[in-house]
Amino acid sequence: MTVLRSLARHRLFWPAAVMAVLLALNVALTPSFFSIQVRDGHLYGSLIDILRFGAPLILVALGMTLVVATRGIDLSVGSVVAISGAVACLWISELPEQNSVAGVLAALGIALGVALVLGLWNGFLVSVIGIQPIIATLILMVAGRGLAQLVTGGQIITVNSGPYRLLGGGYWFGLPASIIVALGMVAAAALLVRRSALGMLVESVGGNPEASRLAGIRSRRILVVVYAWCALCAGLAGLMISSNVSSADGNNAGLWIELDAILAVVLGGTLLSGGRFSLGGTVLGALLIQTLTTTVYTLGIPPESTLLFKALVVTAVCLIQSPAFRARLSRRRRPPAPTAGRSQRDAATEAEVTA
Amino acid sequence: MLRRRMAALAAGAAALMVAAGCGSAGGSGGGDSITLGFAQVGAESGWRTANTKSVRQAARDAGIELKFSDAQQKQENQIKAIRSFIQQRVDVIAFSPVVESGWDTVLKEAQRADIPVVLTDRAIDSPDTSLYETFLGSDFVEEGRKAGRWVTEEFGDAEGTVRIAELQGTTGSAPANDRKQGFAEVIGNDAKYKIVASQTGDFTRAKGKEVMEAFLKSAGEIDVLYAHNDDMALGAIEAIEGAGLKPGEDIKIVSVDGVKDALQAAADGEINYVVECNPLLGPQLMDLVKKVAAGEQVPKRVEVEETAFDQQAAEKALPDRKY
Missing domain, CATH: 3.40.50.2300 (Response regulator)
Known part of the structure; x- marks a missing residue:
């Protein structure tokens, strides 16, 4: 019982619980939901789909987590997704031999390079010029979509390249390549921020940039690095999305993914007010969102009510995650509330999250 | 190809500057050739790009002077474009409405200026069907x-x-x-x-x-x-x-x-x-424009000529497909 209680107190308990409920709902309606078969030498099943389609969102949200930890936000990730896919597909479509591995690698490198430059631009605007993050990245969010369409010439560029397909639609060791890459990036990020001082510096800049600066932290440099990292993650996600369908769609690729990414970050327990973040929570949040999407398809919810259904689930997760809400619920059941002091303090942090 | 894209980019930027300065350059119309003001939705898909190309090409072929405006998927831009067409006293206005509603005011202005309006590709949702001459689009x-x-x-x-x-x-x-x-x-x-x-x-x-x-x-x-x-x-x-x-x-x-x-x-x-x-409705549109400009009666609803392809027909049509 005490184990259960301490488990329930874990920050990620409630998102995980909702995920379990969603999965159970799927199994109840589609008994074969958990079945994983081997087809054409790779794993095949609904759970694998969730991982595969969730991978780009995990990446975007991973980059977003660090930005949010510095009390910032990056709205331009969707445009970066579109641009990097467009650049890569344009390059590959001009290759004399689309299946050449060297050519595809060059395309990936160029696309990621472009993404990095866009990230540096965001970082420059935020840290050097001092524009508020939401405005600074809004510029690229709007302009970037146009840029992507210029690159594709307003058309959908279709490529036919085996090596390029691998990244988003292929398999390594029977597992989707995209999820391996995404988890690799998560592991790299975790190592970097938790095994070096970087994570602490990021949290410190997010907690109080002025105090951090006075303490001798080069907060400008940290901010630039964080925005560049976020754009790099988004660029990689863009390559996956476009590789998965072997085409680049400047108009629709990554549309609104910034909102899903922010949602994943928040569901994972990272404070929008900066200063504290959880990479594991973000991964869980992203997978929860993808599970929700898959559930909509499996349940056959009519498209008109899809958004409503998603909104209800997300609201439920947010409410149930809030200690203040839970305290109120249990108080209604059991009149005496011994933990009132604690829940009030938590309510204050919760108010910060929602603010 | 890359270089061509870069050139297109530069040309796009130049066009923006020109567009900013050409608002007052109107005053044509009334001559012997027909002037058509066309307010396009944007360039959001390959279908739309083909649609734009077809309209431009058909206008050139039919000897109609075309004033073209790209609304970038925003209704306000389209309304602005239509107002500027009215000021320039074009002979006919054609446009693909971005959204279905909210057109009554600007179309009444066109009506008062005695400029006939043709809808293409998308319809509008207004009880007053006298606001436009005809709607040319797919069913x-x-x-x-x-x-x-x-x-x-x-x-x-x-x-x-x-x-x-x-x-x-x-x-x-x-x-x-x-x-x-x-x-x-x-x-x-x-x-x-x-x-x-x-x-x-x-x-x-x-x-x-x-x-x-x-x-x-x-x-x-x-x-x-x-x-x-x-x-x-x-x-x-x-x-x-x-x-x-x-x-x-x-x-x-x-x-x-x-x-x-x-x-x-x-x-x-x-x-x-x-x-x-079919996005290639340019030629049909120019026919309608000529008729409307001459004051001829046209049907309220004209359908775009369309076909369907089975696998053999697709193979045959493929080499000529532009979009």
Whole structure:
């Protein structure tokens, strides 16, 4: 019982619980939901789909987590997704031999390079010029979509390249390549921020940039690095999305993914007010969102009510995650509330999250 | 090609500057040649780009002076463009409304200035039909019916239930609503046709693939896939292949639009039937413009000439396909 209680107190308990409920709902309606078969030498099943389609969102949200930890936000990730896919597909479509591995690698490198430059631009605007993050990245969010369409010439560029397909639609060791890459990036990020001082510096800049600066932290440099990292993650996600369908769609690729990414970050327990973040929570949040999407398809919810259904689930997760809400619920059941002091303090942090 | 894109970029920037300075340069019209003001939606898809090219080309061929404006998918831009056409006293205004409502005021201004208006491709939702002369566009319901008819012919002799999966367009958009309705009308006559899964794929390849993957796992056996546009069908083909099935054989596919990639897929045997939604309405538009400018009576609703492709027809049409 005490184990259960301490488990329930874990920050990620409630998102995980909702995920379990969603999965159970799927199994109840589609008994074969958990079945994983081997087809054409790779794993095949609904759970694998969730991982595969969730991978780009995990990446975007991973980059977003660090930005949010510095009390910032990056709205331009969707445009970066579109641009990097467009650049890569344009390059590959001009290759004399689309299946050449060297050519595809060059395309990936160029696309990621472009993404990095866009990230540096965001970082420059935020840290050097001092524009508020939401405005600074809004510029690229709007302009970037146009840029992507210029690159594709307003058309959908279709490529036919085996090596390029691998990244988003292929398999390594029977597992989707995209999820391996995404988890690799998560592991790299975790190592970097938790095994070096970087994570602490990021949290410190997010907690109080002025105090951090006075303490001798080069907060400008940290901010630039964080925005560049976020754009790099988004660029990689863009390559996956476009590789998965072997085409680049400047108009629709990554549309609104910034909102899903922010949602994943928040569901994972990272404070929008900066200063504290959880990479594991973000991964869980992203997978929860993808599970929700898959559930909509499996349940056959009519498209008109899809958004409503998603909104209800997300609201439920947010409410149930809030200690203040839970305290109120249990108080209604059991009149005496011994933990009132604690829940009030938590309510204050919760108010910060929602603010 | 890369260099050409860069050139296009530079040209685009230059055009922006020119556009900013040319608001007052009007004053044509009234001469012997017809001036047409055309307010396009934007350049949001390959279909739209082909549509724009067709209008420009047809105007040149017909000797009509074209004033072209790109609204970048914003109604306010389109209203501004129409106002500037009125100021410039063009002979005819044509436009593809970005959204269905909110046009009454600006169209009344055109009416007062005695400039006839032609709607292309999309209709407006106004009780006052005197605001425009005619609407030239595709009949999305008929497109849905054509797809439905193909399914009933293909599976006419089939015994047992025919299990259909449907990939819908963007929820609430006119093509999605109408293509769904037309299809349902035709297959609704026979109880053996059953839509076992229907979900929106947002008209995109990525969503089409994602939704189809889920259908393949949750909807049981699927005999036919009906996609509201080609892009979703192209995405679904990849999902079907990923499941170890053969698109076009194990699961028959019918889609709407007729873009080049889809005709290629049909020629390769992966799509069975493509219903055309023709963006090349330029020549028909110029005919109407001439008639309207001359004060002739035209029908209130003109349909774009459209066809449909089975696999042989697709192979034949492929070399001339521009979009």
